[in-house]
Amino acid sequence: MKKVYNLLFALHVFVGLGAIGGGGMAILNPQGPGGMSTDTLRNSPFSNFLIPGIILFTVIGLGNVFSAVSIIFKSKYQGYISSIISWALVVWIIVQCIMLEMIIYLHVIFFIIGLVEAFLSTIILFKQHLFPTNIILNIIKRLEDKFPESIILKIIAKLEKKFYGV
Structure with missing residues (x-):
């Protein structure tokens, strides 16, 4: 079980810090974070990256960091927290691919990471009989x-x- 918690912790930290960085870039420069053009948003309800950046920063970034912290403090609800945040990442990637009308290797990687986090969270829920x-x-x-x-x-x-x- 320790391996499950350690891997889940590492994945949450990795995703969380990356999403905080990416979301922060989008918030600070909504017209072109990391060199991305707002043209990629033509099929989305957004004219710039501000709102997606806020969502990425808070839900995916801070959510994953919060889940990692809940592992450190051995929260009774950690399985639930991790599961919710994991599925949020999966949904985020699916919606992002639909809106951008493209799939790149990072989408595939983070989709798989989200599924792995969800699987590990399920192991915790079963182990705790929640x-x-x-x-x-x-x-x-x-x-x-x-x-x-x-x-x-x-x-x-x-x-x-x-x-x-x-």
């Missing part, structure tokens, strides 16, 4: 009791033990 994972575990347990010979449920039980120590 909602909704506690319901899923209870359903699986009842199905195992009702159908003890089910091959699929035996495979699920082995995966639970391997990944979640359940």
Whole structure:
């Protein structure tokens, strides 16, 4: 479990600091942050990068830093915080690709990072038996009791033990 927390912490710090930097550039220079032209926004509701920069800075940047801090302080709600921020990154990348009508390698990288963060967050939620994972575990347990010979449920039980120590 320590490896899960360490990797999740590193990813949150990496994404958070990068988003604070990128969002900060967009806030300070909304007409051309990092040499980007406002022409790339032609299919979006924005005329410059100010609002996207504020969202990037606060939600993705500060959100990931906050999630990293919640790991340090072993917050009871860290699994939820990390999950929400991870899915925010995934949605951010999808919306960005749609609005810009392009996909570059950074979109792919950060989309994958968001999915990895979400997966690691799910491991934490299962390990802590937090909602909704506690319901899923209870359903699986009842199905195992009702159908003890089910091959699929035996495979699920082995995966639970391997990944979640359940």
